[in-house]
Amino acid sequence: MASIAVARRESTFWDTVWGWVTTVDHKRIGALYGITAFIFFMIGGVEATLMRMQLARPEQTLVSPDVFNQLFSMHGTTMIFLAIMPLGAAFFNIIIPLQVGARDVAFPRLNAFSYWTFLAGGLLLNSSWFLGGGLNAGWFAYSPLTGLTYNPGHGVDFWAVSLLVLGTASMAAAFNFIVTIVNMRAPGMSLTRMPVFTWMTLIVSILIVTAFPVITVALIELVFDRAFGFNFFNVFAGGDPLLWQHLFWVFGHPEVYILILPAMGIVSEVLPVFSRKPLFGYPFIIFSGIAIGVMGWMVWAHHMFTVGMGPVANTVFTLTTITIAVPTGVKIFNWVATVWGGQLTLKTPMLFSLGFIAMFIIGGLSGLMHAVSPSDAQQSDTYFIVAHIHYVLFGGAIFAIFSGIYYWFPKATGRLMNETSGKIHFWLTMIGFNLTFFPMHFVGLNGMPRRIATYSAGMGWDFWNMVETVGAFVIIAGILLFLHNFFRSLRKGEVAGNDPWDGRTLEWAIPSPPPEYNFERIPVVHSRDPFWEQKHPHPLGVPAGASQQRPGNRAQQPAVAHAAETHEVIHIPSPSYWPLITALGNAIAGYSLVYRFIPGLFIGGALTMFGLYSWYMEPTVKHENKKH
Amino acid sequence: MAHGNSPAAAHHSGERQHPTPATYAKIATTLVLITMLEVGIFYVQALHSVVIPIFFILSVIKFALVVMFYMHLRFDARLLAWVFVGGLVLALAVVTALIGLFHKGLLLRP
């Protein structure tokens, strides 16, 4: 049995901090991503709560209309770019190398760079609250509202530059995960044996590296207009505000799938484990994921049905949008068939996954309603749309993220979260969520516009708005209970062992928490559910409908064999602070761009170059001989 | 993306038989000749109604020669070709769709 014996002196507080600052270990980076993103999630939640309090009754003056504009703009941006995306990245980091049987990601230092750049972008965006106010033009920041004429402050600059920084972080992470998944799978893990979460991560990463360049160009155009007087969106010079809308949504719709596909991946992992059945229709789920990724590029103008693109464009985008519901529906049927007839264990992760299916169906159906352009003309810019997006991104993505947290918490920390608290958290979230967002369908169809700071009494919206605000506080109660459970379980939770859920994939075969090198020996994979097949090798142990490629060899061949080497050199990447320095350069350049301070741009650029150079020259691994 | 992890995948990239400098020189000559041809066509007023397809075809040839030989994509693992062509085709599709949406006349009129 191996353990790396390193003589360690007593480590001080600062050693610990330095260890985290210079870490390149994917599990630690994942934890940093998760904690940071959850803090931003709560900031976004506070913004939402303030809006709900303002709207609880008609004609309230809790916040001014100007602050209200900033609240909804920053809430949307924060939840999408600083909460849901990085929470997904936290799962990619912690889980993907474990699921594919690798010792780390392909580029550990690039991974650290992604995190620090994400942190820099998040702080840059939120610092605008203290430096004259945040974005006030909605999270999609339509031109000409974002022009200097209508928006002389720095809120738009903070927003645009921080999204450029965050885009760099997301793309760096996505490059890393594409290479990791394509190149670093354990021997035997062909594409058709890859876990669904890994598959969805691959598709999401491809979407990120293709969609983010488009928003990058749009943001550069916006920043150049504002900072240097370019004419991209200057109507007097012939510029066209519709160009912004098109570029934004060419990115924006793939972005929707960037947010939801990881959630679909998590749910596809959780449902089979707690139904004790293999995933139903694995190939259909994978191909639907790919189809969604491809078709996600053909539907963007459904966000623009009311801008006057003409009947041809509206019809084309209506048709493509209706078509994209097909692969999504295929996935839902496969999940339902997975649960159908299984031996269900209704633990918290399973509850959240089942909740995901139900809520996501509602969000999908309301989405289909405004996929049809005449129908959308009635719903556009009303609370009906707000209801839809929250059923997809909260009822969908956030439910799945909670499912994933409860599911993988024992793997990451070695301890289980408390079940009773977890179940109460689920029901509070479920009830609070529906109280908050279901009535928005009613007031929306009744004509209540979104993005208004208040409304008159007697419009018929008073009652449901109060219900929505009450619902928001029920959600908050659930979140507080979750936080309590999380921190308590970190210290006092029941010890989990390697495999508390009777899991199916490789991450459950190793200790919890995993050692720094993950796998003592790189496993060899012979089936789609390698760890399950190893635990239940007898054909009778495989329930009906299990994936049965090559049934002949099953008995002789353990599903997880180990590579034959007895002595092996484990390469553990060395810690490095150059990723942090490089990210710091980006942050300095970012602030300078916001304030149009040209020397600062050069200083930030030079620091970035210096960081990259030192990074390039630095040796990548320390060698430790491991004896068996 | 179709490689999976079969050992067969290894032979694609194991030995990269790069083209010889003589081939490189031939390609360079071709590139220069095509560019001269393009500039020549540019100065023929009579051809100005058909320059778009002519220039399109000629630059596609130049583009492909550099990618296949100088970037030796022809001799590398096929996965890399899929990756690059995928990005390229997607970019072309987005550019075409956007231009179609803004210059409706280009698509609807002959």
Next chain:
Amino acid sequence: MSQVAHAPEHPTVTGIDNRKLLMWVFLASDCLFFGSLIATYLIYFGRSVVGPYPHDILDIPVTSVSTFVLLLSSFMFVLSLAAHTRGDYKAFRVWVFCTAVLGSTFLGFQVFEFQHFVHEGLTPRTNLFGTTFFTLTGFHGAHVTIGVVWLLTLFFLSLRGKLGADKNLAVDLAGLYWHFVDIVWIVIFTVIYLTGVALGPGVGK
């Protein structure tokens, strides 16, 4: 059993080095970046409300020369890679230095062109053509600049003897980037210069 000595990286599933796969995915991604910039240029083509317009100011003979320079630099680079691969590091340094010099020459042409345009009254603030032209060619120029720095880095590393046979991939990767910058220019030269000027004032009015 021990691992094969000198293997710089773990063997990968596809047999492709991680860094090489990364570079190609990056280039695929960069296609979308330049695609969006070119789309913006073409959407705004013929929509400027005041001059100078493309056919007034773009200089085909001069830009043809700078295009030849960039094409030639790509040829120089494949010679340097071939030299490095066969272990002739002196020839490698000669060719890679030539590549960097040609790249710098191209940049010199661009600086000259930009200055000339500003002198003629075309800046990014003048009209939509100025805005889109300077942004597109400027970002291409930034790519070339990074490429020149990269090539010179390889040159100096080789001078200090730090670019041996085990670093062949480092040369290869720089080349992929350099040729990509070249093919982007092939597109820009054809679309913006040749086609744009040939279509002349008759289009988009």
